[in-house]
Amino acid sequence: xxxxxxxxxxxxxxxxxxxxxxxxxxxxxxxxxxxxxxxxxxxxxxxxxxxxxxxxxxxxxxxxxxxxxxxxxxxxxxxxxxxxxxxxxxxxxxxxxxxxxxxxxxxxxxxxxxxxxxxxxxxxxxxxxxxxxxxxxxxxxxxxxxxxxxxxxxxxxxxxxxxxxxxxxxxxxxxxxxxxxxxxxxxxxxxxxxxxxxxxxxxxxxxxxxxxxxxxxxxxxxxxxxxxxxxxxxxxxxxxxxxxxxxxxxxxxxxxxxxxxxxxxxxxxxxxxxxxxxxxxxxxxxxxxxxxxxxxxxxxxxxxxxxxxxxxxxxxxxxxxxxxxxxxxxxx
Numbered sequence: 001x002x003x004x005x006x007x008x009x010x011x012x013x014x015x016x017x018x019x020x021x022x023x024x025x026x027x028x029x030x031x032x033x034x035x036x037x038x039x040x041x042x043x044x045x046x047x048x049x050x051x052x053x054x055x056x057x058x059x060x061x062x063x064x065x066x067x068x069x070x071x072x073x074x075x076x077x078x079x080x081x082x083x084x085x086x087x088x089x090x091x092x093x094x095x096x097x098x099x100x101x102x103x104x105x106x107x108x109x110x111x112x113x114x115x116x117x118x119x120x121x122x123x124x125x126x127x128x129x130x131x132x133x134x135x136x137x138x139x140x141x142x143x144x145x146x147x148x149x150x151x152x153x154x155x156x157x158x159x160x161x162x163x164x165x166x167x168x169x170x171x172x173x174x175x176x177x178x179x180x181x182x183x184x185x186x187x188x189x190x191x192x193x194x195x196x197x198x199x200x201x202x203x204x205x206x207x208x209x210x211x212x213x214x215x216x217x218x219x220x221x222x223x224x225x226x227x228x229x230x231x232x233x234x235x236x237x238x239x240x241x242x243x244x245x246x247x248x249x250x251x252x253x254x255x256x257x258x259x260x261x262x263x264x265x266x267x268x269x270x271x272x273x274x275x276x277x278x279x280x281x282x283x284x285x286x287x288x289x290x291x292x293x294x295x296x297x298x299x300x301x302x303x304x305x306x307x308x309x310x311x312x313x314x315x316x317x318x319x320x321x322x323x324x325x326x327x328x329x330x331x332x
Contacts, residue, residue, distance in 0.1 A: 016190070016193060019189070020186045020189050020190060023185060023186060023189055023272075024182050024185070024186050027178070027181060027182050027185060027275075028178075028182060030279075031174075031178040031181075031182075034174075035171075035174065035175070035178075039169075042169060042170040042171060042173075042174045043169075043170040043173075043242070043243075044282075044286060045170075045174055046170050046173045046174045046177050046238075046242045047239065047242070047243070047282075048278065048279065048282045048283075049174070049177040049178060049181050049235075049238070050177065050235045050236075050238045050239035050242065051235065051239075051259065051262075051278055051282065052181065052235070052274070052275055052278040052279070053076075053181070053184065053231055053232060053234050053235025053236075053238070054072065054073065054075075054076045054232050054235045054236075054255075054259050055259045055262045055263050055266075055274045055275070055277060055278045056184070056185070056188060056231055056271060056274045056275065057072065057075065057076070057228045057229070057231040057232035057235070058072045058228070058232075058259050058260065058263050058274070059263055059268060059269070059270075059271065059273070059274040060188075060192075060224055060227060060228040060231065061113075061221075061224060061225055061228045062260075062263065062268055063263065063267075063268035063269035063270065063273075063274070064192060064197065064200050064201055064204060064224070064269060065200050065203060065204050065221055065224050066203070066204035066205075066207075067116065067117065067124060067221065067225075068121070068124050068125045068128070069116065069124070069125070069128035069256070069260075070125060070128050070129050070132065070253065070256050070257060070260065071112070071128035071129050071130070071131045071132025071133070071135075071253070071256050072128070072132070072228075072232070072256050072259065072260075073132060073250065073251055073252065073253075073255035073256040073259065074108060074112060074131055074132045074135040074136075074251055074256075075105045075108045075109050075112070075228070075229040075232035075233065075236070076105070076232040076233075076235055076236040076239075076250060076251070076255070077135060077136075077139065077236060077246075077250035077251030077252075077255075078104050078105065078107075078108040078135060078233075078236070078251070079100075079101035079102070079104045079105035079108070079229075079232060079233035079234075079235070079236030079237055079240075080101070080236035080237065080239055080240040080246045080250045081104075081139065081146055081152065081236075081240075081246050081250075081251075082100050082101060082103075082104035082236075082237075083097040083098070083100050083101040083104070083155075083236065083237035083240045083241065084152045084155045084240040084245075084246040085145065085146070085152065086100045087155045087156065087157055087240070087241070088152065088154055088155060092156065092157055092158035093157075093158055094157045094158065094159075094160050094166075094176065094241060095160075097157055097237055097240070097241055098180070098234065098237045098238070098241075100237065101233040101234060101236050101237025101238075101240070102230050102233040102234060102237070103233070104233055104236075105229040105230055105231070105232045105233020105234070105236060106226050106227075106229045106230040106233060107229070108135075108229050108233075109225045109226045109227070109228050109229020109230065109232070109233075110222060110225060110226040110229065112128070112131045112225065112229075113221065113222040113223075113224070113225025113226060113228075113229075114222050114225075115127055115131065116128050116131065116225070117218055117221035117222050117225060118218065120207075128256075129253065132251065132253055132256055133253065135251050136248060136251045136252055136253070139248055139251050140248055146246070147246075148248075149248060151245050151246060151247035151248070152245065152246040152247075153244065153245045154244075155240055155241065155243075155244045155245065155246070156244065157241045160172060160176050164176075166241065166242070170242060173238075173241065173242035174242075176238075177238045177242065180234060180238065184231060184234055185271065185275070188231070188271055189271060191227070192271065196220070196223075199215060199220060200220060200221075200224055201269075202215070203215065203217050203220065203221065236250065258281075259278075261281065261304060262274070262277040262278045262281045262282075263277055263314075264277070264308065264314060265277040265280060265281050265304065265307055265314060265315065266278065266280070266314050266315055266316055267313055267314025267315060267316030267317055268314065270314070270316045272316055273314050273315070273316030276315060276316060276319075277314065277315070280315065281300075284300065284303060285300055288300060
């Protein structure tokens with residue numbers, strides 16, 4: 001009996017490792033498909049990866065903690081500006097710029113989290129909008145630093161590892177962003193399964209019960225906001241480096257609302273849902289906008305209405321249900 005239990009423990013430990021390896025492989029395969037099938041759209045795919053970091057970041061606070069926010073783009077935009085300003089002022093190493101973006105995003109996340117996490121419901125939502133609008137107003141006002149409404153331009157990062165240049169076809173930017181996405185996604189997969197991540201889920205389900213068993217709810221939410229800011233900071237820094245410009249759209253309310261739509265589309269509370277929602281929304285928007293420049297918003301709106309009506313928990317839930325049925329069918 002003891003031998004069976006002992007042998008079962010390593011098997012249980014190997015399962016998360018296999019799942020993480022599977023996630024990394026799946027993202028690498030999807031990335032390779034995009035690289036070889038759409039070589040002329042690598043700039044768009046690189047931008048998609050940058051936005052996916054913001055959606056993953058939003059999923060951490062909304063999907064795993066239940067925090068309502070419509071100002072999450074502030075963390076992304078602050079990180080993009082920080083990396084862009086550093087690059088213009090002479091810091092050109094891509095890894096250093098990435099570290100600066102992570103630091104700026106984390107700091108912005110902790111500051112906004114300290115304010116927003118104190119409240120629940122509508123006050124929380126209003127505060128998040130206020131924080132986002134304040135950051136956007138400051139970015140517009142500090143023209144000497146951010147470029148104001150004209151945007152911050154002239155961002156020219158150096159070679160990755162001193163070897164690979166950021167070329168005009170976005171090959172280096174795409175592969176660099178894809179590699180960072182794989183690392184961050186695997187790290188987040190482990191993070192949300194950790195005791196801290198599971199406790200955040202418990203807070204989302206019933207914060208009063210969590211308080212009753214002695215959980216320090218507020219510090220955990222602020223800390224999760226900091227982690228969320230770090231992830232958004234990665235996306236902001238990568239976007240600044242790959243596009244060479246940072247504009248007010250990076251901190252705009254529309255960006256926050258758009259990424260919330262992507263999260264709802266894919267499914268909140270699932271990292272794969274956040275990633276899938278970003279891919280589906282941005283590719284659909286890209287194709288429809290090119291096919292019909294005047295009425296593409298109508299078609300995007302119809303798609304969202306259909307998905308919310310027929311799959312209120314996002315597209316990830318039907319996909320997971322189908323996968324479970326196929327697994328059970330094979331097992332039987």
